[in-house]
Amino acid sequence: MLRRLPAGTLVDGELVAFDADGRPDLRRLLSRHGLTDPWRIRKAQHWCPVQYVLFDLLYLGGRCLMREPLVRRRDALAEVSEKLAVPEVVFSPAVIGAGRAFYHKVVAAGHEGVMAKLLNSAYRPGKRSIAWKKVKPRSQAVRYTD
DSSP: OGGGSOTTOEEEEEEEEBOTTSOBOHHHHHTTTTOOOHHHHHHHHHHSOEEEEEEEEEEETTEEOTTSOHHHHHHHHHHHHHHHOOTTEEEOOOOOSOHHHHHHHHHHTTOOOEEEEOTTOOOOTTOOOTTEEEEOOOOOOOOOOO
16 A cells, blocks of 8 residues: 555554554554465455554655654645555544643543654654653552551
């Protein structure tokens, strides 16, 4: 499906299998790992469908976009995703301005957290940046009393 992208286009994303409740399920995804037999691969498409979730657009038509602000890259990615129009490749929508409420909703639904990114941030491959932060719930310490 990604072959339909314009030549010289590079995206950042993640292959995801979902559970019955629509949550990402790594165990389900790993059940497909290592399949090489074409018949088993076709079968897996039915018992464990996957989607490629698009997060970012690094190159478009050979033009590097990594120094462009995230908001511009995501706008361009939304257009590219819309043109693909295939159910196996989906655009991960952003939530702007309601981050805390969204975070609490996501955690309450059983997800592991969210990625918080500054809208003007560049894409820095292989480097940690304060402009992007994974926000997970802190585990509560369990106290035992006699």
